[in-house]
Amino acid sequence: MTKPRVRFAPSPTGSLHIGSARTAVFNWLYARHIGGDFLLRIEDTDPERSRSHLAQAIEEDLRWLDMESDEPIVYQSDRLEEYRRLAHELVESGAAYRDFTSPEELEALRDEARRAGQSAFLFRADRKGIPQQSSNNSPHAIRFLAPDDDIVFSDGVHGEIRVRGSDIDDFVLLRRDGSPTYHLSVVADDHAMSITDVIRGDDHISNTPKQLLIYRAMGWEPPRFAHVPLILGPDKKRLSKRHGATSVGEYRQKGYLPQAVFNFIALLGWSPGKGDQEVFARAELIQAFSIEGINRSSAVFDEAKLIWMNGEHLRQLPTADLTAAIEPYIDSPVDSAYLEEVAALLQPRLRMPTDIRELGQYFFRDPDRWDEKGKAKHWSDPALPQRLSEYITALEARPDFNADALETDLRSRCDTWGISAAKMIHPLRLALTGRTASPGLFEVMEVLGRPVVVRRLKRALEQL
Secondary structure, eight states: OOOOEEEEOOOSSSSOBHHHHHHHHHHHHHHHHHTOEEEEEEOOOOTTTOOHHHHHHHHHHHHHTTOOOSSOOEEGGGGHHHHHHHHHHHHHHTSEEEEOOOHHHHHHHHHHHHHTTOSSOOOOHHHHTOOOOOOTTSOOEEEEOOOSSOEEEEETTTEEEEEOGGGOOOOEEEOTTSOBOHHHHHHHHHHHTTOOEEEEEGGGGGGHHHHHHHHHHHTOOOOEEEEEOOEEOTTSSBOOGGGSOOBHHHHHHHTOOHHHHHHHHHTSSBOOOSTTOOOOOHHHHHHHOOGGGBOSSOEEOOHHHHHHHHHHHHHTSOHHHHHHHHGGGOSSOOOHHHHHHHHHHHGGGOSSGGGHHHHTGGGTSOOSSOOHHHHHHHSOOTTHHHHHHHHHHHHHHOSOOOHHHHHHHHHHHHHHHTSOTHHHHHHHHHHHHSSSOOSOHHHHHHHHOHHHHHHHHHHHHHHO
């Protein structure tokens, strides 16, 4: 049996769109699931729109998602002569012809079709009486001579698809300037790369019959096709800039984890059939993936769900990896060992690495204000200043400063004072963090350390 081979073939005309990234993810998962090869091809034959720096950015985004090509990357711009050779071979076999129609004549034919009320203009040389021969020096395109018989193929997502031959025009293979069209170059490359399965967006369904005609004319075995529905925004319209960030690079810059983005994208229009489970390790996704699990209906992109999923993946990170993820978002230099302690303490609360700026601010600087509602609720007891003064003195003299010992000591003192521990825990949390909510008070105190805790409590005492 031929080893399965799939490809991801973006055009470097913009950033790696989430929809394109989803296509790459599906191809990669399929290849890994069946023990095949995942290949990358850059379709850069359009010099007006293609940009080398965008190709590099796409490659970087794929590396960030840990989806590198199993073989050297193919660039279509390196294969222009091969496309031209193939086009002329099709002419020699009678499957294609030279078209000397000028742009002006072509536009006149379109106008004629519009005046006749035709819904679409199909260029068919045999019907229009367009001359196929002229001086070899005259500018010309090369068109495929479309047959009249129907094209039928089996799609891995949509099932059997039938297209009437009469609905296919004599499509262009080579333009008048000698540049190849998508149909010619994609077939030539997929054949040369021994691609066995083509998984791509369903906006390419209309291209498939034309490409199958080229395969047939060349006597080549076509790959299997599976066309994936589009991704929609929350308003059920095609995902675009109006919905916010749409490229992988933008989510990368926002601080999302690559494994979370990969997990989220994989579930856009594919179901693993594992109940309500939504958070997957990469190995689990590889094991579960199948073409049959791809939905026929469009998926809806919901960034709120991506944020939730990112938080789930953050909580699964080892402390060292979590520390590395949040470190770029801390404004001032900090000791790595201290940062690991902070990371471990805040891990259950983080959804994004950038949350460290807000949720962990008090670990890196003393609060300069205290929550007003918290002050009214927790700092109003007239006996609090005296208790706090006694507690500060005791903290300065303590032989140890770990969470368990701190908790035991405070609860014992509260028993002596005849109050519940909450009567001191809430005021202390407010004094140390400026907030009414935080991780466990005693764990926070241990991480902050005695000098910082004492300093902040004395400042709060002054406020009281």
